[in-house]
Amino acid sequence: MKITYIDQEKPMFITGNVLKSSLGDYTFTREIRENTCPVEIYIEDGLIQSIDLILKISENQPPKEGVRIDVPQGQIMIPAFVDCHVHLVLDGIHGFRKFIGPASDEALVQRLKAIVCSGVAAVRDGSDRYNTGMQAKRMCERTLQEAKAGMDIITGGFPEVVTTGWALYREGHYGSFLGQGGIREFREVKERIAQLKKAGVEQLKVVQSGLVSFSAYGETGPAQFTLREMQEIVKIAGEFDLPVMVHASSDEAVRIAVEAGVHTLEHGYFVSLQTLELMAEKGVAWVPTVAPVAAALKEVQTLGPGVFNGKVEPEVLEKTIDNHLEKINLAQDIGVTLGVGTDAGSPGVGWKEGFWQEMQYYARAGLSPETIFEIAAKNGASILGLSREMGTIEVGKKPYFLGINIESLKNIENFLGPQSIFYCFS
Numbered sequence: 032m033k034i035t036y037i038d039q040e041k042p043m044f045i046t047g048n049v050l051k052s053s054l055g056d057y058t059f060t061r062e063i064r065e066n067t068c069p070v071e072i073y074i075e076d077g078l079i080q081s082i083d084l085i086l087k088i089s090e091n092q093p094p095k096e097g098v099r100i101d102v103p104q105g106q107i108m109i110p111a112f113v114d115c116h117v118h119l120v121l122d123g124i125h126g127f128r129k130f131i132g133p134a135s136d137e138a139l140v141q142r143l144k145a146i147v148c149s150g151v152a153a154v155r156d157g158s159d160r161y162n163t164g165m166q167a168k169r170m171c172e173r174t175l176q177e178a179k180a181g182m183d184i185i186t187g188g189f190p191e192v193v194t195t196g197w198a199l200y201r202e203g204h205y206g207s208f209l210g211q212g213g214i215r216e217f218r219e220v221k222e223r224i225a226q227l228k229k230a231g232v233e234q235l236k237v238v239q240s241g242l243v244s245f246s247a248y249g250e251t252g253p254a255q256f257t258l259r260e261m262q263e264i265v266k267i268a269g270e271f272d273l274p275v276m277v278h279a280s281s282d283e284a285v286r287i288a289v290e291a292g293v294h295t296l297e298h299g300y301f302v303s304l305q306t307l308e309l310m311a312e313k314g315v316a317w318v319p320t321v322a323p324v325a326a327a328l329k330e331v332q333t334l335g336p337g338v339f340n341g342k343v344e345p346e347v348l349e350k351t352i353d354n355h356l357e358k359i360n361l362a363q364d365i366g367v368t369l370g371v372g373t374d375a376g377s378p379g380v381g382w383k384e385g386f387w388q389e390m391q392y393y394a395r396a397g398l399s400p401e402t403i404f405e406i407a408a409k410n411g412a413s414i415l416g417l418s419r420e421m422g423t424i425e426v427g428k429k430p431y432f433l434g435i436n437i438e439s440l441k442n443i444e445n446f447l448g449p450q451s452i453f454y455c456f457s
């Protein structure tokens with residue numbers, strides 16, 4: 032896999048075949064019947080300046096100056112991916128840990144580099160008590176400034192990080208590792224949200240249920256906030272201009288969040304068709320995170336049931352996954368905006384392969400590769416509030432894109448990542 036960092040200083044031309052549906056609305060795309068077409072992408076000042084169909088570039092046009100790169104014939108260009116749900120504080124290694132400490136800058140550099148190598152250009156951190164998302168964001172900004180100032184630092188580029196700080200959860204319920212103490216009295220909520228805004232977060236994370244059980248099918252713990260409370264949270268968050276990202280499983284917990292009009296729903300194990308329909312209607316996006324459950328299943332299959340002290344039943348996990356894949360298919364069918372989120376960092380969900388595995392699960396759910404690539408890039412960028420800069424290959428956006436094997440357009444059940452990565456250095 033080859034990474035090309037795009038330099039702000041030098042104009043660049045990239046030529047190759049592009050997946051038509053990942054482009055914006057260009058007149059030439061209407062003339063092309065195939066789902067791919069050969070284009071020349073011109074980049075200057077860190078932005079895409081023009082995209083032209085190669086057959087249409089007239090021969091008497093004087094060639095412009097710039098670095099030229101040809102994407103190999105067997106590869107197709109698509110926009111870089113966006114991971115809607117990660118936990119930068121966690122290492123992604125197998126096995127349950129009781130204590131989770133803060134992450135060192137060195138560990139974060141490793142994780143961020145692995146993210147870039149997976150083809151992901153932006154992540155949304157799903158919170159932890161140390162506000163590791165902000166630590167990562169600041170570190171990326173600092174490193175970039177040092178690199179721009181000409182200091183001798185080879186950064187290799189970092190993904191963009193959207194942060195949620197620490198999560199709101201109810202005292203005595205699940206969420207202590209995601210937040211800084213639970214809500215005791217509901218009236219604390221406003222002050223908590225004000226603090227988060229002051230800390231610079233871009234979205235608000237709310238924990239609305241427990242974790243999905245690995246031993247009793249369908250168990251997730253009770254809903255933490257009532258409909259009226261959730262509506263109040265959404266209203267206050269709106270006053271601070273913060274979209275609301277809600278961790279919820281069980282149909283009841285999900286339904287409350289959806290009715291309250293949150294921005295995105297995370298996990299959503301055991302969501303019903305009726306609630307999915309309401310999500311489609313209200314424009315609530317869904318990030319199903321199959322990977323953490325799939326990772327637990329893999330672990331118990333490899334190491335045996337003793338590994339979790341009998342707290343994991345393989346059949347329960349299999350049933351949970353099958354049910355979830357069915358719901359993903361339904362959701363896509365009825366027009367729910369899906370996003371790819373891995374819960375990367377969770378036990379067994381690696382920083383590099385986690386994203387590819389999540390896409391493989393979408394393929395197993397019956398979605399086409401082209402649809403999955405669109406969900407992974409365009410929908411993800413929209414969920415993170417980054418549509419102006421990424422998610423499609425369009426004039427005015429940053430040059431974040433990938434070259435994938437042409438065979439991946441037919442089948443991604445064994446997808447092993449991009450072959451080329453074009454990465455913007457800003």
Ligand SMILES: [Zn+2]
Pocket residue numbers: 116117118157374
């Ligand atoms: Zn999470």
